[in-house]
Each structure stands twice: as structure tokens, then as C-alpha cells.
Amino acid sequence: MLVLAAIIALGVMNSPAGPAYEAFWTQPAGFALGPIDLRKMTVQLWDNDGLMVIFFFLIGLEIKRELVKGELRDPRKAILPIVAALGGMIAPAFLYFLIQPTGEASRGWPIPMATDIAFVVGMLALFGHTIPHGLKTFLLTLAVIDDLGAVILIALLFTEELSLIALGLAAIGLILFAVRQLAGIRGFVVNLLLSLLVWLAFLKSGVHPTIAGVLLGLLISTRGSPSPLDRLEQALHPWVYFLIMPLFVLANAGVRLAGALLTHPVVFAVAAGLIIGKPLGIVLTSRLTIVLGLSRLPQGVNGRLLLGAGCLGGIGCTMSLFLADLAFSAVLKQASNIGIVAGSTASALLGSGVLFWARKNRNSSKE
Helix, strand or coil: CHHHHHHHHHHHHCCCCHHHHHHHHHCECCCEECCEECCCCEHHHHHHHHHHHHHHHHHHHHHHHHHHCCHHHCHHHHHHHHHHHHHHHHHHHHHHHHHCCCCHHHHHCCHHHCCCHHHHHHHHHCCHHHCCHHHHHHHHHHHHHHHHHHHHHHHHHCCCCCCHHHHHHHHHHHHHHHHHHHCCCCCHHHHHHHHHHHHHHHHHHCCCCHHHHHHHHHHCCCCCCCCHHHHHHHHHHHHHHHHHHHHHHHHHCCCCCCHHHHCCHHHHHHHHHHHHHHHHHHHHHHHHHHHCCCCCCCCCCCHHHHHHHHHHCCCCHHHHHHHHHHHCCHHHHHHHHHHHHHHHHHHHHHHHHHHHHHHHHHHHHHC
16 A cells, blocks of 8 residues: 555656645645634644554554553663664764765754564565564564654654643643543543643644654553453554555655656665665664673564564664654655665565565575
């Protein structure tokens, strides 16, 4: 779905229908209702700042699950994916900065740091049970930590002038939401209204509204079987993966493939960060952690499989497009998006090729 959305966006944007496509996403779609003034909203902003909050809410749920039930619960098991994720964020950012150290383009260093969980899940699913479970757990935990890093960067780097009143309202909404979760109150309508209040408050606060989604996700209760967290994850996955994320890609991946843009330095900086920086950072920091005796590779995982996982980590897509939208405008954003699509595609092909080669060699050695 994500690949199809990217192909459609690129195809339409570079066809005679391109101007109409661009006009649709940028048309005003806001309104004012008493103290609620949303007149600045366009169709694209409703997608980026509205629907994508649900995507970030799911990220919050996934982080909470990993902290309570997953690999991040056990510090000994968590060391490897945490360090690998940090290496996978620092190396591509550093490589980008080497290529684009000055000017407005230097603001794009966070763009190649992210890993797209949905894409990684899809790529791993292609290999079924032939890939060790430990590798899947390692890569998915790494992707969750990666997304947490991206969320922190969004909060730190892309916060505008703060409104303390709006932040206060957001805090009140979050506290009420948390109290209801702790008390086990499951009223859907009230929880939804509180979530909308928190989102609106963040929208007006200067802090990016997607942070509201993450914080609300982290507050969801994990008590019971199935817990509210389990039920929400199961209910939201198909909507997020098959509607919200493809819509976001459709709204943001459309760029004109003009000759000057294709050779823009930002294209190479982003693509290099994803294709080279990601696997380099993940593999080197993982190896360092193992050499120092702080951790070890999951059962059944060898160096080749780790390299394949590192390459798949370079699939940025959704989160990278989101960061590019925040960091850039106009030409630089278009150049960045070309780099994201090219880098993510190359990383997917390279990662799946390495995993196929590693799996084949693994099977041959068993024989």
C-alpha cells in the first residue's frame, strides 16, 4: 500500500494532472467554531497534523508495550537494540551533515534517522519463518526506539513559540485521561473528547500536535487480558497501515522529478544517510556492544543477517517524509522527498537481497 501510494503520488505529480493534484492538497479546509480557530488548516494539514496523530498514538502504544511486555522490559536484552538504534540515528545524521553542513539545507540532518516500522514489518513478512524470530524482535524493537528518537527530535527541534495557556489545557486533559485509565474507566466518548481536547491544545501550543498522540498512547492501561492497549493496537493497525499511512504518503511523496532537483545535494545527503549511514551505524554499534561483552546476538542471528537488518533499517519513508515536511519548504522539501523515496527503495532492495543471501548460506551450511 505504501509503495503503491508513493508510485501514484509521483506519477500524478509528473503528469498533466500535477497542478490539480497540488491544488487539492493545498486548498483551505479550515473553520472557526467559537474559541476554536482552525482556519489555517488545508487538506494536507488535516492529514499531517490530524490523521497522523493516530499514527503517533499507535507509536505510543508500541513503545508502551515494549516497555511493559517486550524487549525493553529486560535491560540485558534491551541493550543491543537500544545501542543499535542510537548508532542507526547518529551515523546517518552525521553523514548528512558532512554533505550539507551549512545553510538552510543543514536543517535536514534528522530526516535519514528514522526507520519505517510498517515497511520493515512488510519486508520481514516476505521471508516468513525462514528468518530467526530473534532478528525480527531485534529489528522491530530497534524501529520502535528509532521512532521514539524521532518523536523527541520533533518536540525539541520543531517547537514554535510556546503558549503556556494551551500547554496548561493540554496538561489538564492528559491528567484527566491518565486518571481515567488508572481507575479503569472505559467510557469511549469521554476518552475521545479528552483526546480531542489534548490534540487541540497541542495544536495551539506551539508543540507539534503529533506529540499529543504519543503521550496519549503511553498513558493507555496495560492491565487485564486483553488489556485496553492490546485491544487498541489490534483495532488501529489496519486503519493506520492501510489508510492513514498511505494517505500521508499520497499527500507528501508527490514531487516533480525535474533535472535540477534530481541532482540537488540534499537528494544525495538524504539517500546516503539511509543507504550507507543506517546499516553502518546499526552494525558497527551492535558489534561494539558484543565485543565489549555488554550483549550478544539473538539466537540464530549471524553477521550476515545483522547486515541485512541494518540495511532494512534504512527504509525511512513515512517518518522521514514527516520530518522533511517539518524541516523544509518548497524546493528543499521536494529534493528531500526524492532522496527519501530513492534511499528507502534502495535500502529495501539491498536489505532483502542480503537477507536472501544470508538465509541461503545459512541453509547450505545446515545441509
